Amino acid sequence: MSRGLSLLVISILAGFSWSASSPAIAQNNGGSGGQEPPPPNIHSGNTASDIDRVGANDAGILDLNPNVDVSLGGIPCDSGSGACVITAPSDGGASAAAAGGGAGGSPPAPPPPPPPPTHSEIVTQVCPSIPQPAIGVNPREWGVTGVETWLWDSSSRSDQDDGVIRGYPVSCAITPYRWTFDVNEPTAETYGHQEEYEATAAGGEHEDTPVRHMWSTKGTYPIGLTVEWRRETSVDVDPRVVRRATRPYEVREIVIGTVPNPADQ
The missing domain is CATH 2.60.40.10 (Immunoglobulins)
Structure with missing residues (x-):
């Protein structure tokens, strides 16, 4: 009896996860008719470590679990569904790195001083x-x-x-x-x-x-x-x-x- 109840709970949870993410995917594909496969680089976020793996070159939809407390900086997210759309920059992430001043957001290193005169x-x-x-x-x-x-x-x-x-x-x-x-x-x-x-x-x-x-x-x-x-x-x-x-x-x-x-x- 307990084994059957466990399988029933898992099935309900799985259905809830798909139904929560489907509207965001449909909206991103331009309508509710014939859904196309999701774009590449879709990440289903259930933990903060999944989000850490999303880089500046990733594009697609990040399906977040609303119960996970994470911050995506400037990435737009839907507060209801928890879906976040990530768009890869045309320069392969160089502009994002430059705007942030390098890894960790630290300012760029100053240029070296000119050599002293001989x-x-x-x-x-x-x-x-x-x-x-x-x-x-x-x-x-x-x-x-x-x-x-x-x-x-x-x-x-x-x-x-x-x-x-x-x-x-x-x-x-x-x-x-x-x-x-x-x-x-x-x-x-x-x-x-x-x-x-x-x-x-x-x-x-x-x-x-x-x-x-x-x-x-x-x-x-x-x-x-x-x-x-x-x-x-x-x-x-x-x-x-x-x-x-x-x-x-x-x-x-x-x-x-x-x-x-x-x-x-």
């Missing part, structure tokens, strides 16, 4: 140009044997500049630190003079300039100057940047002797 970029875009040396001499036109000639560099001075590359503030400084003059006089050491002079300052047209040379032999000499620089950016350092220059310099010889007195002639 030392070479700062040198090219920000650093002041390192000038060529400019050799100064006094006497200016030509030198004289037995008389000191002052030598200096009139163009090499420290400089600094700042800038911004891809939003990063950067800076660059250039500093000369060594000057080497070569007078190229082969007989200089024979007469107790130097042929090469090294200084830590550029010098100038004054008697305190660090480089002074006394010529021993007349002629035209190619005076050479090498200036060494330190170039430092906010990223790295070039410890030695070299600039060179030369200039010809004529040296004359003046002979001092006795001048005859015209009255004695």
